[in-house]
Amino acid sequence: MLRSMYAGVSGMKAHMDKMDVVSNNISNVNTVGYKGSRATFKTMFSQMIQGASAPQGGRGGTNPQQIGLGTSLGSIDKDMGQGSLQSTGRNQDLAIEGEGFFVVSNGISQRYTRSGTLSKDENGYLVNSTTGYRVRGWQADANGDINTNGELEGLTLKQNMPAESTTEVTYGGNLDAAAANGEQWNTSFESYDSQGGLHKVDLRFTKNAANTWDYEVTHIEDKQGDVEYDISGTHAADTNNTTGTVAFNGDGSYDAANSNIPGNLEFNPQYEDDGAATPVSIDLDFSNMTQNYKEMTADRDTVNGYKAGSLVDYTFDSTGTITGEYDNGMRQTIGQVALASFNNPGGLASEGQTMFRVSNNSGAPKIGAPASGGLGNIKSGSLEMSNVDLSRQFTEMITTQRGFQANSKTISTSDQILQELVNLKR
Incomplete structure (x- = not known):
């Protein structure tokens, strides 16, 4: 009789453990990234009342007689399925x-x-x-x-x-093939030095012959408007490769063979701290330009480099x-x-x-x-979100509660039987 009581106790304990798992799932129903758990039970040891016997002659065998000693928590498994x-x-x-x-x-x-x-x-x-x-x-x-x-x-x-100095400027657009010799077209672009200082560069195209245009840098100034180079001679010693020639084929496409680009445009940024930035060296690329019988549109296409920035x-x-x-x-x-x-x-x-x-x-x-x-x-x-299915957890909670009640009933019934045995001796 004590076996039934202890079996009931083990069942109550196991169902209490399962209720702990269910309640934890429910409490985390809105927890970000939570993964639900599931409790399972296993049988405890079984007491052997009578062992099995093998068939002999004309008599069949018998199965073992065992009484289980209750249940215990078997596993708590995580549900690693995707949450919504x-x-x-x-x-x-x-x-x-x-x-x-x-x-x-x-x-x-x-x-x-x-x-x-x-x-x-x-x-x-x-x-x-x-x-x-x-x-x-x-x-x-x-x-x-x-x-x-x-x-x-x-x-x-x-x-x-950090700032990145401008190293390449690409020109595009059109120079009018109908322009007379000596006709000019002015453009400009903004470049950056190694400290992120901004410099405006003015560049002028002058037609000097059929399919040939001279270009020259006419003026460079910083963002405060201080002159860093001017065609009149200001800071000319610190500036290199300010002039060249751009040639075109008869179909208006760029003629690299007859163009004369002496090298990168180079100039020294002028700072009060006397040259904190490294010299600027810019590759001028005119290969995307055309010379056709239409309006002047020549201008810079792309300029790399940028000032310093914060996230x-x-x-x-x-x-x-x-x-x-x-x-x-x-x-x-x-x-x-x-x-x-x-x-x-x-x-x-x-x-x-x-x-x-x-x-x-x-x-x-x-x-x-x-x-x-x-x-x-x-x-x-x-x-x-949590992958807990709330409706399923409520179902688990109900069945767990009923299982606990049933095991408690086992204990109380066993107690009544023991009481009857005690009452036999009066």
């Missing part, structure tokens, strides 16, 4: 569509999470807003290239973009690549978020704050770039 994605409209909120976990670190240990609530900290690091753990990935080099085979590091958002925003694409937007109008690749996958993600050990750590049964993390090697895509402006 909720749009937030915030570019720094990331969701993973498919397999993988974000890799985060506190500087001592590495953890994994599906929660993509990201922000920038005081030092410019990309961090998980919930935990403050730094998001790990690969930093881009000075050219914006990313080596996803390199070591992971905490991603920093490049706060400042104003950053975005993520589907591969987790981070692009910074700067107040100088430029965009630059900053880095790329890494994802981790596991042979057995259900074997990961849960920690607080919706994080997981490696366990003996999860397998080692396999690091890769999003949208590659079976890893999911990154969806910016969305968060992955």
